[in-house]
Amino acid sequence: MRVWSLGSGSRGNALVVMAAGRALLVDCGFGPRALVSRLKRVGLVPEQIEGLVITHEHQDHAQGAERAQHKWRWPVYASAGTLAALPEVEARWRRPLVAGQAVDAAGAFTLEAVAIPHDARAPFAYAVTATASGARLGIAHDLGAVPDALPPLFARCDALCIEANHDPDMLRNGPYPPMLQERIRNGRGHLSNQQAGALVAGLSHPGLRAVALLHLSETNNTPALAAEAVSRALHRAGSRTAATAAPGRTPAALFTLDAATASGQLRLAM
Numbered sequence: 001m002r003v004w005s006l007g008s009g010s011r012g013n014a015l016v017v018m019a020a021g022r023a024l025l026v027d028c029g030f031g032p033r034a035l036v037s038r039l040k041r042v043g044l045v046p047e048q049i050e051g052l053v054i055t056h057e058h059q060d061h062a063q064g065a066e067r068a069q070h071k072w073r074w075p076v077y078a079s080a081g082t083l084a085a086l087p088e089v090e091a092r093w094r095r096p097l098v099a100g101q102a103v104d105a106a107g108a109f110t111l112e113a114v115a116i117p118h119d120a121r122a123p124f125a126y127a128v129t130a131t132a133s134g135a136r137l138g139i140a141h142d143l144g145a146v147p148d149a150l151p152p153l154f155a156r157c158d159a160l161c162i163e164a165n166h167d168p169d170m171l172r173n174g175p176y177p178p179m180l181q182e183r184i185r186n187g188r189g190h191l192s193n194q195q196a197g198a199l200v201a202g203l204s205h206p207g208l209r210a211v212a213l214l215h216l217s218e219t220n221n222t223p224a225l226a227a228e229a230v231s232r233a234l235h236r237a238g239s240r241t242a243a244t245a246a247p248g249r250t251p252a253a254l255f256t257l258d259a260a261t262a263s264g265q266l267r268l269a270m
């Protein structure tokens with residue numbers, strides 16, 4: 001399994017997950033033209049993508065979803081609530097998911113979803129398992145708190161992509177007005193570095209090989225602070241895995257999990 005970020009943060013989000021030559025796009029916060037150029041920068045083309053998974057309908061995650069679906073005829077996997085916010089997705093390509101029910105996607109993946117708290121209609125976090133290799137990836141994008149159902153879904157993941165939005169001190173002392181700060185912190189906003197660290201530390205196990213941090217605030221966080229907070233939490237939990245922040249504005253390879261993931265083979269390509 002290989003994972004790329006095409007961009008991460010309030011300016012636009014998209015991940016590509018590839019296994020056995022088949023790829024899923026997770027979120028589409030870019031219009032078709034930007035998507036093509038961002039894919040090109042990591043050596044990919046839209047024709048390689050066989051399905052689109054959406055976490056929630058916010059612009060930075062879904063603004064290009066309907067146009068891309070029309071252009072490339074992708075099936076779109078999301079909660080019924082998220083799909084309701086994307087009315088232009090063609091009826092025959094809508095794939096509503098139910099939390100707790102596993103579905104096959106793109107002929108190479110199993111998708112499992114769980115509801116997460118965020119100020120959107122029905123946001124989901126996902127576990128994506130490559131059918132052939134068994135490599136398992138947990139993706140939790142915007143979430144204000146960690147619901148009880150999330151850790152069990154993410155247990156035994158080989159890799160995690162988790163939001164680490166803000167450093168609490170930077171948020172408190174930064175330029176955001178109190179009302180906006182409260183919306184970020186109120187449990188339906190965004191995870192802090194420390195909350196992400198606690199989540200990841202609780203999920204730590206010998207098979208956890210890579211942790212990428214997503215959706216860092218450009219105002220209230222830095223890649224070094226986020227990576228340090230989460231890596232420290234991992235080390236305290238006995239893990240030797242370090243967390244790395246996905247670049248905000250530029251596409252990048254995040255990690256590669258070899259087919260022999262179970263034996264601990266991993267190449268980091270960050």
Ligand SMILES: [Zn+2]
Pocket residue numbers: 009010013058060061142215
């Ligand atoms: Zn977002």
Ligand SMILES: [Zn+2]
Pocket residue numbers: 056058118120142
């Ligand atoms: Zn959001």
